[in-house]
Amino acid sequence: MGRIEEEKLSFLNILTYHREQLVSKLRSIQCVLDNLLACGFLCEEDVEIVQRTVTKTDQVRKILELVQCKGEEACEYLIFIIYKVCDAYIDLQPWLKEINYNPRNDITVMKVVNTDPISRYCEKMRCEMSRDTSFIMSYGQQEETRLEDLYTDTLMELLNDCNESLGFMENLDQLLGDHAVFNPEGETIYVIGDAGVGKSILLQKLQNLWSKKELQTDAIFFFKFRCRMFSMFSKDTEQISLRDLLFKYNCYPDHDPDNEVFDYILRFPEKVIFTFDGYDELQEDLDLINVPEVVSPEDKAHPLQLLIGLLCGKLLKGSTKVLTARTGIEIQSNFIKKKVVLRGFSPYHMKTYIHLHFKEQEHRDIVSIQLDASPHLSGLCSTPLFCWIVLKSFRHLHSMHDSFQLPETCITLTDIFLLLSEVFLSRTALPAPSLLKKRTRCASETFKSGLRPLSAFSKLALQGMEKGRLICSQEEIAACGLTEEDLPLGFLRPVSEYGSTEAPANFEFLHTMLQSFLAAFALVLDEQAPVNSILRFFAECSRKKEHFCLLFDSCTRGASKPSENKPFATNEHLQFTNLFLCGLLSKALRGFMENVVSPALLKKKRYLLKSYLSSSVKSHLHGLPHHSVTEGKKVHVLPNFLWMLRCIFETGSKEIAQMTAKGITASFIKLGYCNVYSGDCTALNFVLQHRQKLLGLDMDNNNISDYGVKQLQPSFCKMTVVRLCVNHLSDSSIEVLAEELCKHKVVEVLGLYNNHITDVGAKLVAQIIEECPKLRVVKIGKNKLTGVGGKYLAKIISNQRALVNVASTQLLQLKKKDVAILKSLSKLESFLPSSLSANGITSKGGQLLAEALKENSVLRIFWLVQNEISDDAAPQLAEYVKANTGLTHLWLISNQFTVQGIQQLAEALTHNTSLKEICVKGNQLSEEEEKQFVAEKRLQFH
Numbered sequence: 001m002g003r004i005e006e007e008k009l010s011f012l013n014i015l016t017y018h019r020e021q022l023v024s025k026l027r028s029i030q031c032v033l034d035n036l037l038a039c040g041f042l043c044e045e046d047v048e049i050v051q052r053t054v055t056k057t058d059q060v061r062k063i064l065e066l067v068q069c070k071g072e073e074a075c076e077y078l079i080f081i082i083y084k085v086c087d088a089y090i091d092l093q094p095w096l097k098e099i100n101y102n103p104r105n106d107i108t109v110m111k112v113v114n115t116d117p118i119s120r121y122c123e124k125m126r127c128e129m130s131r132d133t134s135f136i137m138s139y140g141q142q143e144e145t146r147l148e149d150l151y152t153d154t155l156m157e158l159l160n161d162c163n164e165s166l167g168f169m170e171n172l173d174q175l176l177g178d179h180a181v182f183n184p185e186g187e188t189i190y191v192i193g194d195a196g197v198g199k200s201i202l203l204q205k206l207q208n209l210w211s212k213k214e215l216q217t218d219a220i221f222f223f224k225f226r227c228r229m230f231s232m233f234s235k236d237t238e239q240i241s242l243r244d245l246l247f248k249y250n251c252y253p254d255h256d257p258d259n260e261v262f263d264y265i266l267r268f269p270e271k272v273i274f275t276f277d278g279y280d281e282l283q284e285d286l287d288l289i290n291v292p293e294v295v296s297p298e299d300k301a302h303p304l305q306l307l308i309g310l311l312c313g314k315l316l317k318g319s320t321k322v323l324t325a326r327t328g329i330e331i332q333s334n335f336i337k338k339k340v341v342l343r344g345f346s347p348y349h350m351k352t353y354i355h356l357h358f359k360e361q362e363h364r365d366i367v368s369i370q371l372d373a374s375p376h377l378s379g380l381c382s383t384p385l386f387c388w389i390v391l392k393s394f395r396h397l398h399s400m401h402d403s404f405q406l407p408e409t410c411i412t413l414t415d416i417f418l419l420l421s422e423v424f425l426s427r428t429a430l431p432a433p434s435l436l437k438k439r440t441r442c443a444s445e446t447f448k449s450g451l452r453p454l455s456a457f458s459k460l461a462l463q464g465m466e467k468g469r470l471i472c473s474q475e476e477i478a479a480c481g482l483t484e485e486d487l488p489l490g491f492l493r494p495v496s497e498y499g500s501t502e503a504p505a506n507f508e509f510l511h512t513m514l515q516s517f518l519a520a521f522a523l524v525l526d527e528q529a530p531v532n533s534i535l536r537f538f539a540e541c542s543r544k545k546e547h548f549c550l551l552f553d554s555c556t557r558g559a560s561k562p563s564e565n566k567p568f569a570t571n572e573h574l575q576f577t578n579l580f581l582c583g584l585l586s587k588a589l590r591g592f593m594e595n596v597v598s599p600a601l602l603k604k605k606r607y608l609l610k611s612y613l614s615s616s617v618k619s620h621l622h623g624l625p626h627h628s629v630t631e632g633k634k635v636h637v638l639p640n641f642l643w644m645l646r647c648i649f650e651t652g653s654k655e656i657a658q659m660t661a662k663g664i665t666a667s668f669i670k671l672g673y674c675n676v677y678s679g680d681c682t683a684l685n686f687v688l689q690h691r692q693k694l695l696g697l698d699m700d701n702n703n704i705s706d707y708g709v710k711q712l713q714p715s716f717c718k719m720t721v722v723r724l725c726v727n728h729l730s731d732s733s734i735e736v737l738a739e740e741l742c743k744h745k746v747v748e749v750l751g752l753y754n755n756h757i758t759d760v761g762a763k764l765v766a767q768i769i770e771e772c773p774k775l776r777v778v779k780i781g782k783n784k785l786t787g788v789g790g791k792y793l794a795k796i797i798s799n800q801r802a803l804v805n806v807a808s809t810q811l812l813q814l815k816k817k818d819v820a821i822l823k824s825l826s827k828l829e830s831f832l833p834s835s836l837s838a839n840g841i842t843s844k845g846g847q848l849l850a851e852a853l854k855e856n857s858v859l860r861i862f863w864l865v866q867n868e869i870s871d872d873a874a875p876q877l878a879e880y881v882k883a884n885t886g887l888t889h890l891w892l893i894s895n896q897f898t899v900q901g902i903q904q905l906a907e908a909l910t911h912n913t914s915l916k917e918i919c920v921k922g923n924q925l926s927e928e929e930e931k932q933f934v935a936e937k938r939l940q941f942h
C-alpha cells in the first residue's frame, strides 16, 4: 500500500469498511483469540466475552469491536493473523489481495501461532504419517529397515485407456500430476502390477514424501486405506458416516469442537489425497450391490459403499485417489483418470537395489556376478519381493555359514519361498559354538527342527485361505498351536490398527504369497485329510471367472448379480498355492520333503498331482478354440494356460512337459496380452524344448524383457513366427534373436514393434532380413532408431523381396542422395498407421517420400500425421496423388499446409478416382478457407 493511501485507509478503517465480509468469512475464531491474547491485545476477560457470545458471526462482530477499541496496531495484527495462517483463513485470502495487503516490517516481527484446528490436524497427520511410513514393515518383528535406505525406483509405465504405453514415469510427482491423464472426467489414478512388484511400497513412498512435504502437491490431507479393511465390516449392520470412516481409521482431529476439519474437507476436496491399497483383496458383497448408492457425506452407509462413492467421485469429487490392484483386475475405465503399470526392477534398478542392500563390496560383487550369469534368476529378481527374499537370504545365510552362494540356475519360486522359510526358521537355531567357526548349512535340519512352528504357521495359512481371510486373530493363532515365542520368527506381522496403543490384536502373513506358500505346505504335511484334498484349490481356480467390475456396475447401472460368491476379486492367491504345491511335490524336492512328511504319503500325493496335471493339461488343450489363419492353425490360449505352464515348470516333470508340447496341435499360439513376465519364459521354454514341430508364437504386449528372450533362446530354432511387440526389449534381445534365427532360418514373421531397439539392433535386424529367406514380415516401428538404423534396413529391403509393414522410424532423416534407398519403399504394401506420424518430417522429407513412392502401386494407406510438412512439398504430393491409383487413404492431419498447398492436392484429386479421402484437418486454414473445398467431398477437414 502506498503511504498516502495507507494514511487514508487505516487498518481500523479497513475493518470497518469490510466488516460484512469479515463477519461472514472469518472462521477458526479460536486461533484469532489465542494470538490476540498471547500478544496482549486482548485480556482473558475479553476472550471470555467473545466465547460467551452464541453465534459465530456475533463472535466475529465482538472481536472486531474489541480490536477496533484497542487501536490501530491491534487491527493490523488481526489482519496479519489472517495473512499468516492462510490455510485456516482460505476464504479471506482473495480479500487480502483485494485490499492489496502486504505486511509491514514492524508487524512481521510479531509472532503468530497457528492454533487453527485444520492446521493442527494437518500437522498431526503429517507427523503420524511420517512415523507410520518411515520403515519397511515387512521385515518381521526383529529388524526394520528405513524406507529411504532401501526404496529403489521401479519401472512405472503410463498407459492409455487402450493399454498402450505413454512412456515411463520419471518420479513419483508425476503420479499425481496431469501428465498422461487420458480421461479428465475420471477420478481415480489406477496403479496395477503383479504380486510383489511393489504397489504397497510405492504408496508408502508417496505417503512418506507427503509427510515430509517433499511431494509436489497442494493437498494438505492424506488418508490411507487398505481395501481389505472394507470387507471386514458386517454387511447388514455396520454403517458408518464418511466423517467416521476418515477420522476413525486414520488420524483423529483434536480440539475441533465445531467440526471445522470435516467441513473444510467437504468444501475443498481437492486438498485431499486418498490411497486405497489392494483392490484385489476386496471381498465382493452381493447384498450391498443392491443397496442404493450414497451421495451425501452426512449419511451413514456401509464402508464399501463409501469406498465406491469416493472412487467414482460421487463423494468428495475432485479429491485425488490412488487405487492399487494386481494386474488383470478390471474396473470400469470411465472412473479411471490415468493408469500406471508397475514393471518391477530394470537391470539398472536391480544394481541400485543390490548396492543399497549390501554395504560390503565383496557381497555386492558376488551377488551381481551370479545374477548376471543367470537370466532366469535375474528375471525372478526383477520382481522386488523375490529380489528382497533372495538378497535377504543371501545376507543371512552367508553370515551364518561358511560359503553360501545364491541358488543355481534352475531356481523356482518354491525354492525362493523355501529359502525365506529357512531364514525364518534358522532364527530358532542355537548360536554357532564359536564365533570363529560358522556352522555348515543344512536346510533339511533347519526344517526338521523347526517343524512344529512351521506346521502351525502352515495350518493357520491354510485356514485363512479356506475362509478367504488374510487376517488372523490371537485366538486363531493360539488355536493352531503357536506360542508368543513363535511370533517373532517373521512369518506374521501385526496389523496396525489405527489409534490403538495396546498390543496388536490381529496379525497377517508377511505377504499374501507367503500365506499361499505355507497353505501349500499345509496341504503336503496334512496326514489326516484324504489325499485328494490337495487338489481342492485347482477345482476352484478352473471354475469360470466373472469380471470384477461388479462393484462399479452398481455405481453406474444399478444392481447386477454375479453367478457365484467368491471370497476375493481374483483367485490368484489360490493359483499361487497350487503352484507352490507343484513345487513342494516336485521330484527335485522329494529328498528334502521326506524329512518332514512320510515318504509313502508323499509318493501318493505326488502321483495324484501328476495325474491330475496331465489330465487337466490334456483337456485344456483339447478344449481350446482353433482358428485357421495364414500361418496355419492358430490357438489363442487363456490365462489359465499360463498358470498351467507355471505349474508344470514348478513340478520339473519332463513327462508332463513332453505331453504338453505334444498336445499343442496348433501351429501358432497366441499369448498376447496374457501378462507374461520374464520368469514365465523359463516355464514356456521348459515345455517348448520338447516340441518337435515348428511353431509360431505371438507374445505381443507382455512384459518379457531381455531376460525373457534369453530364457527362450533354445526354443527359437523352431519358431516360424516370433512376435515380441511391446515387450520392453533392448538391443541385447536382438543379439540373441539374430544368433538363433540366422542359424535356423525358419522364421517367417518377426514382430518387434514398440520396444527399445536402437540402430545397433536395427543392424542385426537387417542381418536377419538378409539371412532368413523365408522372412516376409518385419515390424520394427516405434523403436529408438535414427536415420542411420533406417538406412541399414532400407538398404537391405531394397535388395530383398517385398516386406510388408516395415516401418522404420525417422527413415526420413535420409538425405536426397539416398533417394535410391528410399525407392525401396516402392515395395512396401503399407506403413503401420503410426509409423511415420509424429516423426518431425519436414517438407524436404515429404518431397522425397512422394517421389520415392510414385511408382509404388501396392501402398493403400499412407499416414503422415503430425509432422512439419508445408506447401513446399505440395507439388510432389500432388504428383504422387495423380500417379497413384492404388492409394485409398492419404492422411496429412496436423501439418503446416495453407490454402495454396491444399488447393494443389484438391486439384490432383480430380485426376484420381480411387482415392477415398485425403484427411487434412489441423492444418493452417481458417474456416472460411476450408469452405472453398466444399465441392471436393473427399478432402476431409473434420
Ligand SMILES: Nc1ncnc2c1ncn2[C@@H]1O[C@H](COP(=O)(O)OP(=O)(O)OP(=O)(O)O)[C@@H](O)[C@H]1O
Residues within 6 Å of the ligand: 136, 138, 150, 151, 152, 153, 154, 193, 194, 195, 196, 197, 198, 199, 200, 201, 202, 278, 325, 326, 384, 385, 386, 388, 511, 512, 513
Ligand atoms: N520400490 C521398492 N524398493 C525396494 N523394495 C521394494 C520396492 N518395492 C517392493 N519392494 C520389496 O518387495 C516387498 C513386496 O512389495 P509390495 O508389498 O509393495 O508388493 P505388492 O505389489 O503390493 O504385492 P501384492 O500385490 O502381493 O500385495 C516389499 O515389502 C519390499 O521388501
